[in-house]
Structure formats: C-alpha cells, structure tokens
Amino acid sequence: MDLKNSTILITGGTSGIGLEFVKQLTEQGSTIIVTGRKQEALNDTKRRFPKIHVFQSDVSSPEAIRQLYKSVTQQFPDLNIIINNAGEMRLIDMQDTSKSLENLTREIDINLSGSIQMTYQFLPHLIKKQSAAIVNVSSAIAFMAYSSAPVYSASKAGLHAFTMALRMQLKKTSVKVLEFIPPGVNTNLQNDWVLQPNPRQMMDADKVVQTAIRGLQKNTPEIMPMLVKVIKFLGRIIPKALMNFGHREFERFKQLNYQQKKS
Secondary structure (H helix, E strand, O other): OOOOOOEEEEEOOOOHHHHHHHHHHHHHOOEEEEEEOOHHHHHHHHHHOOOOEEEEOOOOOHHHHHHHHHHHHHHOOOEEEEEEOOOOOOOOOOOOOOOOHHHHOHHHHHHHHHHHHHHHHHHHHHOOOOOEEEEEEOOHHHHOOOOOOHHHHHHHHHHHHHHHHHHHHOOOOOEEEEEEOOOOEEOHHHOOOOOOOOHHHOEEHHHHHHHHHHHHHOOOOEEOOHHHHHHHHHHHHOHHHHHHHHHHHHHHHHHHHHHHHHO
16 A cells, blocks of 8 residues: 555544554655544644644544545545544443443444444545555454453454455455554553553554554555464454453452442
C-alpha cells in the first residue's frame, strides 16, 4: 500500500494508538484527517502536527457519521483509507447494578457499531478509488475473552468477525480490508481503571504502530505483533487455560471496585 500518496482518516486520533498512527503516518508523508469527540484534544493534536486536518465527530452517533462523511468527502475527494481506531475499554462487573442499560453498552456503540457504521457510510466513496483500504483496530482480546472487561471483549470479538466477513464481501473490489490486532498497550485507555494492568504485559504504542505500518505497506490482512500471534495460537489449543489466566485479575478488580464505591 502506498501510504505516501494516500489520504487517511483516523478515528480517535488524539491519543494512544490513534495519536501514534498520526505521528508515524505523517512521517510517511500521508495526508492525515483526524476525528475525535473533544475539540480541545483535536486542537492539541493539530498544534503538534500542523499539517493534519481535524474534524470533531463521535463514532457512536449515526448523525455525526453522516455529517462527517459529507464534510470529509467534499473537502478531501482523494480520501482512500479509513482507520477505524476509536475505542473505549472499561472494567465492568456485571453484578454491579450502578450502571444504566444505556451506559453498559458504550463499548459496543463505539468499538463495534461505530466501526460498522463508519465502514457502511464511507464504502460507496472508497469503492470508487483505484486503491483503497479499510483498517479495523481490534484487539488480542478478540481471541481471549477477558472477564474483567466483558463488554469490551464482546465488541472486539464482534469487530474481528465483522472484518473477516467484510473482507470476503469486498475481495473482488479495489478496497482492501485489513485488521490491526494489538496486544495490551500503554495508553490513557487505562487511566481511570481501579485496577491498573501489569506493565510487563503491555507494549509501547510506538512499537505497536511500527508493526502496523509495516503491515499496511505489505497489505497484510491480519497485522499483529508476535505477542498476539502467541495469544491467538494459545486461544486455539488451550482456550480455557488462557481465559482462566486473565480471570485471575477479576477478583482483585471486584474487591477494589467494591471498596471504591463504599468509600
């Protein structure tokens, strides 16, 4: 994939993996369009990378996606790559009754529905291009249900399945469908967690995105660091053992969550 001569839209591009995509794709010479919910964060990103273009938008809102499509395709008719990166991950105890039904499914709305709706809205534009791509950012948790984050697990497993199905549907078109599958990454995604992850089990965003860039250049259908390849393999041969390993953190999270709400 020719990244230098591509116009790329990155959702959730103001922090974490998305911001690192902005940095490294800017270095590749790509024309970058960044979306995010918070205008202040978009302004900060624009100050860091003056050549990028920013649009305030929320992938959990169908109306916002429709307006984004209209604005972006009018101003950037050469748009040929979308990176569905916007995401949220929360630790949730399903026996904790403090959340509303609407709040409970937020990760589905952002991580899964948002990516599906962005794809559906922008596909008629992308399919007219000689070379185009849709890149969905899923997670190693797509291969290993993580009991401390059940809704997030469902959203990423769903996104993985959607991406595979979409790839099959579009195989006779000019649109490539790629999936970037990172492991746990040190980002602000975990800032509000009552139980912080083990840093030894996490990767830095710059190294993870370096892997993604190489995969995009080679049109690799499933782009993943070696750690994720190991997790995927183990998920096939010892799925219960892998899930039980992750589940060890749930009781600690449950206790800390209870103490926090009590205090």
